[in-house]
Amino acid sequence: MLTLDIFGFKALWSPYFLFILIVFTAGYFVLTVKFRSLFPDSEPLTKTQGALFLLSMILLYAIKGSPVDLLAHLMFWVHMIQMAVLVLVVPPILILSIPNWFWRKVFTLGPIDSVFKVLTKPLVALILFNGLFSFYHVPIIFDHVMQNGWLHAGYSILLFFVAAFMWWPLLNQLPEHQTLSGLKKVGYIFADGILLTPACALIIFADTPMYATYSDPHVWGEVMSLCVGTANFDSLNLSGPQLFSSISLLHDQQLGGVLMKIIQEIIYGVILGHVFFEWYRKDQAETEQEMKQPLNPLLIK
Template structure:
């Protein structure tokens, strides 16, 4: 029984293997969320009461936890840690682009406020809301964790593999925080700024994706020396990994930017409608005042 997924010297087997650390992480994430709701939830009976908000947000949160479980447990966890780079890239997508927005969107606003109640926590949350900070953190982690020295050096051990996974998760939370997390008191970006921020984050990942897609030789010794799995050559597996990083990651980012664009357009239309309606209501009074 292993604590976390790591590279192995043996050939791949479809025999199920337990990973205790993964179960502890998943159980802790769910238990802490339920405990926070029982201890912190404000008492209210309005339409926006905690029970109603819980019904809307808890499924999103649990879905995010489920994706973390899928990314770290058998079979994706061990396959990505030491056999197939393409599966390793799927893990990266789940950790950085899929689970974090679900976790943030699934956390009630009153819980976020409680979490940043202390001054130092508020400063951290406000700093993470700055697009430049989030941009740098996310892309530095992306580039660093895909360096051959990091992949070959860390993924071979359980502790190193755990460190890479947690770095992806933290970077993903920081990346999505300016889009989904900021409370009004954190001075969030308007819709146009969020769209520009998302699109700007598309270009840096294309660098490692291009290296993986177009390289004619294996980049990572870990996967080059791994026991053959899946009927793919090392270069074919590497090319698939590059395409997953570029296409799937870009699809998620551009899809989110499109949703934000339509929300922005709808908000602008509602503002215009409100302004025109207000003008229509006040015009007769002004006209009557002038005729008097």
């Protein structure tokens, strides 16, 4: 089998994308640390918040800037891992990494607060995310998007944002943006898992390869030309992704669907545990507070 080294350093490590993430990271720490005093009611950045932001940037680069992104154009199961991290792992980490005072400042800019409140309504957020994710993996749409660099980048960004909208009702710490109670959060997680299942099932139980991006040498060539450059790709004389993997196209596709569902269940299970214990701690705190309150003398008599 061939190795990825034939594609060159630029295609493997995406230096421009790395530069963009470094700029974002520098801007985050400059605003939340160095110039924090310019924002009223701001609070010091915690070590946990800083670490979470760094982790989110590292994960973004790992899936979209490292050789993993190139592998996702060669093997469908890698693409599904990439998508799982992009929409199920990075957004919640990023939400938790941004201080509340910074979120409040963002919501004072124009109509952002009103738009955000609409798009993060639980029902709207669930339909938006699961609808766009499932729509993306319809074969004819997937193949078309993958053959257009701007469409691919734009749809990836769109999925990332709607995933953040989906996670917001569960994880945000702003009282004015709390739309779900403890029990409703549990139902929200279960509903999210159910809505994502049809797309995974379609991929898992298909009896033939569905995506021309991985099965049609011509379409695959168009996709790879966008990824590594037309001149560079044409000089390699490659016939298809099978040169880089020993797994069959159908098994590659089925493995992708299974991995997506497993990763989703693990992440939702972790969030469910977090929501449950948060709900339990809040209930215990309220009970203790009630017990500490002095009894009404009239009730004693």
